[in-house]
Amino acid sequence: MAMDQAVRDIEDPIEEEENEEIFFTEIDELQNHGINAADITKLKLAGICTVRCVQMMTKKTLCKIKGFSETKVDKLKEAAAKLDSASFITGLEYSVQRKKVMVISTGAKQLDELLGGGIQTMSITEAFGEFRTGKTQIAHTLCVIAQLPTAMGGGNGKAAYIDTEGTFRHERIKAIADRFGIDSEAALENILVARAYNSEHQMDLITEIAARFAEEKGIFRLLVIDSIIALFRTDFSGRGELSERQQKLNQMLSRLMKIAEEFNVAIYLTNQVQSDPGAGMTFVADPKKPVGGHIMAHASTTRLYLRKGRGEERIAKVYDSPDVPEAEAPYAITVGGIVDVS
Structure with missing residues (x-):
């Protein structure tokens, strides 16, 4: 596809393809x-x-809404079941649903190959690693590429970015947009950004963006949360509050998985690492593990471990995935975002 056509597409994302069905x-x-x-x-x-x-909501959750009794919730559930069946389907029918899955490029071919083409919609991709390994830079690159036409590895849609650590930079978006030859102001216009200040606010923003996804049908293709765990580590401290923290985190991740499947968006989460004192006894070369424990491990569809390589090289390793085997790929961080190692 010619680059000038790509520019025209980006300035108006995003008219849906005629044959695309809002499901x-x-x-x-x-x-x-x-x-x-x-x-x-x-x-x-x-x-x-x-x-x-x-x-997707439990009756208990729906009953917490002001004015909703158990009888009203039962009636609501019954009406919903008539409109959209949530029963068994055949494997063949499921395979047809999976054809709606789109893949968004990371900007680096080797990293895309590692992930089976890029990050997938209808799933959660988590990247964890130390500082300066490129977690946030991948997020910025994805926000631009998500707007590109599908022929260029994009999602032909808009992106949303929940920033919990103050790391979103419009200058980075402009530089990445320049790399792909698209209008930087149009690229910024197609990204919704919100700054979360505590874990409760973070959940409120997720609820708000879900409503936006429903309002603008089929327009959004990517939701970034950078980082998923930072505010939980601040709001809940010590072992005494660990159980409550994990419960709240589990509720948030469950909501995100439902949003991914409901609206066919790719969800990219960044996560932090912590030292694992016990790893030194087992001769592990890099004694670091992602924060969030088993809750985080089970919620993420694909987990990427990012680490520093030689010089400016970075290494991404598939830590867990149902689609692709455990393997590694190099990449580099440049002014124009994530690229292959030259």
Whole structure:
């Protein structure tokens, strides 16, 4: 595809392809099945904007919404089941659903090959590692590439970025946009950015962006959270609060997985590492492990371990993935984002 065509596409993302099907049912459809408009408004305010989201929520959670009794929730669940079945399907039907999965390039061919083409929609990709290993730089690069046409490895959509550590830089977006020959202001216009100040605010922002995804159907292709764990480490300290921290983290990750599947977006999370004192006794070369424990390990679809190599080289290793084998790939960080090692 010619570069000038790519520029035109980026300035207006993102008209959907004619044959692309939006595969979620808006919650307003419940009005046709006996749910009144006032209750639907309450659901939207709680971040529940699709019929599938109603099915994903437990009755206990729905009963916490002001004005929702058990009887009303039962009626709501029954209406949702009529609109969107959540029962068994055949493996063949599931394979058809998986065809909707899109792949967004990281900007480095070797890293893309490691990941089977790039990061996938309808899943969570987690990158963890020390400082200066490129976690945030990958996030910035993905935010630009997500806007590119699919023929160029993009997602032909917008991106959202929840910044928990104050690391988002518009200058980096402009430099990466210049690398791909697209208008930098248009690239910035297609990225929604929010600064989270505590773990509760972080959850509120996730709820808010889910509503935006439902409102702008099929427009968004990427959600970045940089980093997922930082505010939890601040808000919950010591072993006494560890259980509560993990419970809250689990709820957030569960919500993110549902959003990924519901709206067909790729979710990219950065995570921190901590020293593992016990690793020294087992002769592990790099005694560091990701923060978040088993909760984080089970929630992430694909986990990438990033580490420093020789000079400016960085190494990405597939730590866990259902799609690709455990392997490594080099990459480098440049002004224009993530690139192959020359």
